[in-house]
Amino acid sequence: MSHSKSRQILRAIVPLMWVVLAAGSAVAQDKMEWFRNDKFGMFVHWGPYSLLAGEWKGHRTPAGDEAEWIMQRFNIPVKEYREMAHGLNPVKFDANQFAKLAKAAGMKYLVLTAKHHDGFAMFRSLVSTYNIADWTPFKRDIAKELAEACRREGIRFCVYYSHREDWDDPGGYGNHWDYDPAKKDFEKYLREKSLPQLRELLTNYGPLGLVWFDRGIDTTEQAKRFIDLVHELQPQCLINGRVGNYGHELLGDYQNMNDNGMPTGGLDEYWETPQTLNGTWGYSKFDQEWKTPANVIQRLVEIVSKGGNYLLNIGPMADGTVPAPSVAVLEQVGAWMQKNGESIYGTSACPVGQFPWGRCTVKGERVYLHAFQRPADGVLRVGGLRNEVRAAYLLQTPGRKLEVLSQSGVTGVRVPAQRWDAVSTVVVLEVKGKPESEPKLITQGSDSPFVLDYLGCETAGRAMKRFNRDGKFHIGRWTNPEDQVSWNLLVSQPGRYRVHMRYAAREASARRKYVVEIGEQRLQNSVETTGDWYQYKTFDLGTVTLARNGPLKVLIRPAEAGTENLMYFESLTLEPETVSGQLGRVGRQ
Ligand code: FHN
Numbered sequence: 001m002s003h004s005k006s007r008q009i010l011r012a013i014v015p016l017m018w019v020v021l022a023a024g025s026a027v028a029q030d031k032m033e034w035f036r037n038d039k040f041g042m043f044v045h046w047g048p049y050s051l052l053a054g055e056w057k058g059h060r061t062p063a064g065d066e067a068e069w070i071m072q073r074f075n076i077p078v079k080e081y082r083e084m085a086h087g088l089n090p091v092k093f094d095a096n097q098f099a100k101l102a103k104a105a106g107m108k109y110l111v112l113t114a115k116h117h118d119g120f121a122m123f124r125s126l127v128s129t130y131n132i133a134d135w136t137p138f139k140r141d142i143a144k145e146l147a148e149a150c151r152r153e154g155i156r157f158c159v160y161y162s163h164r165e166d167w168d169d170p171g172g173y174g175n176h177w178d179y180d181p182a183k184k185d186f187e188k189y190l191r192e193k194s195l196p197q198l199r200e201l202l203t204n205y206g207p208l209g210l211v212w213f214d215r216g217i218d219t220t221e222q223a224k225r226f227i228d229l230v231h232e233l234q235p236q237c238l239i240n241g242r243v244g245n246y247g248h249e250l251l252g253d254y255q256n257m258n259d260n261g262m263p264t265g266g267l268d269e270y271w272e273t274p275q276t277l278n279g280t281w282g283y284s285k286f287d288q289e290w291k292t293p294a295n296v297i298q299r300l301v302e303i304v305s306k307g308g309n310y311l312l313n314i315g316p317m318a319d320g321t322v323p324a325p326s327v328a329v330l331e332q333v334g335a336w337m338q339k340n341g342e343s344i345y346g347t348s349a350c351p352v353g354q355f356p357w358g359r360c361t362v363k364g365e366r367v368y369l370h371a372f373q374r375p376a377d378g379v380l381r382v383g384g385l386r387n388e389v390r391a392a393y394l395l396q397t398p399g400r401k402l403e404v405l406s407q408s409g410v411t412g413v414r415v416p417a418q419r420w421d422a423v424s425t426v427v428v429l430e431v432k433g434k435p436e437s438e439p440k441l442i443t444q445g446s447d448s449p450f451v452l453d454y455l456g457c458e459t460a461g462r463a464m465k466r467f468n469r470d471g472k473f474h475i476g477r478w479t480n481p482e483d484q485v486s487w488n489l490l491v492s493q494p495g496r497y498r499v500h501m502r503y504a505a506r507e508a509s510a511r512r513k514y515v516v517e518i519g520e521q522r523l524q525n526s527v528e529t530t531g532d533w534y535q536y537k538t539f540d541l542g543t544v545t546l547a548r549n550g551p552l553k554v555l556i557r558p559a560e561a562g563t564e565n566l567m568y569f570e571s572l573t574l575e576p577e578t579v580s581g582q583l584g585r586v587g588r589q
Helices: 003-029 034-038 067-073 078-085 097-105 143-155 186-204 219-231 292-307 324-343
Strands: 040-044 111-116 156-161 210-213 271-275 310-312 358-363 366-372 379-382 387-396 402-409 410-414 427-430 441-443 450-453 459-460 464-467 474-475 484-491 497-504 513-518 521-526 537-546 552-559 568-579
Touching: 040 097, 097 324, 111 143, 111 210, 111 271, 143 156, 156 186, 186 210, 186 219, 219 292, 292 324, 292 358, 324 358, 324 366, 324 427, 324 497, 358 459, 366 379, 387 402, 410 427, 450 484, 459 552, 497 513, 513 537, 521 537, 537 568, 552 568
Parallel strands: 040 111, 040 310, 111 156, 156 210, 271 310, 441 484
Antiparallel strands: 358 366, 366 427, 379 410, 387 427, 402 410, 450 568, 459 484, 464 474, 474 568, 484 552, 497 537, 497 568, 513 521, 513 552
């Protein structure tokens, strides 16, 4: 080969190599990217319980109960439940219809219950014949068909796997009616069923978006075995937070809210909330309390406006049909998403809080105002937005600019009565720079304490506002002095205040020193153990004087560098002891 020819080839190959390398490293660096962008997923709860549909031998599952728990509710013997499962034959199942429905709804990922707590696998498994392909006349591999259909439709395929709870296996957790808990060999179950089945899922179904574990597991060491297996076989695959023990430090790539949970907002970490379309996950013929499309859309907007993802469930029937009311709801949600998806996908949490008329999301130099109702005077007021507004318009009619008003730090947009979407009308604000809020100011009422918690604080360094599964939120992940939380107070009652701090800390954090700065005053203390991560206790830190009216900064940080999380901080309270200070009369200063 001539010199110039090989140079030509090299010239063609080298840029390609860079593209491949760059793509590889970008993926490796940010495996959360799709999760951050996609926002909306479909949960599918489907198994032999769908055949019972909420009824066992003439007994209904109690109202509001989850139909997929029927085996446990009625203590159905393994032998009888297994017999019943032979009847699962979803002849109407069409994987394409599932994937197309998810796509039509604007959902970007799908999570199938590959094995729920009843222990039955909805995939072909060599580990146990108790699976859809070997145990039923259907003989097909549902996971495989769904994985392929999802790929065709551009939906990310994911699996739910109940790693701890298994009412079928003699060693699995949860079945106390067939098996004596004292004689269970949980380790054997992990070794011979749970981990090997997870290996099958990670090996046979192509790249998975995430594995969704449920209900935690007893020890961190056990959780790590599941995490390690996912990392070994599919390093890009995400792991949800329920992989770990509920009482221990949170594990996984992101956190799940409680079922149907909605946080107050303001979290720094990645999170997702799993929610039902009626009152159950698995199909129940008795539950027809479907959420309306408007309700689902407004939930989606609220979740995304708080920085989270919405995993919305369908419970297919035993024959493979998706209940018609769920299809109808999802199609209408999809119609809204078709028009307004830009205000959802790839957006971040609203930096300026919530409003009486609705919510907001942001992306680049845009703020999307989601108005659930039109204010009587036709003006959407946004308090605390720092940026200059360059233009405002309805997302649907970008050519028609809306009037922008401004007064005393409040931005207003006059919205028309026409072209109003009764569910959520999206107004776009094009702003200068990245949307930011004015610093949050914490004010006080007469003789009332300052309660300083995650909601009103700013975090710096690695300090992070996190969820704790008990429905509480706290600051975690702070190890060094630059990892800080702070608040801006506006004092209007000077005087003496008693300081209380509430936190949880394990022995490993005990005696670590931390600093509380209250204006010029500095309190230094040592962390006391409270037992475990989620056992919060209140500690008295003494008193401080807030000498004058006006702004005051309060800051907490570790005093020295360390490796262990300082504490799970819940709140700092400044309780008035002897305070004075009256407001002057307006106009008579
Ligand atoms: O027990 C399960 C329940 O059946 C369902 O799968 C939900 C979905 O988040 N997870 C568990 C309860 O939290």
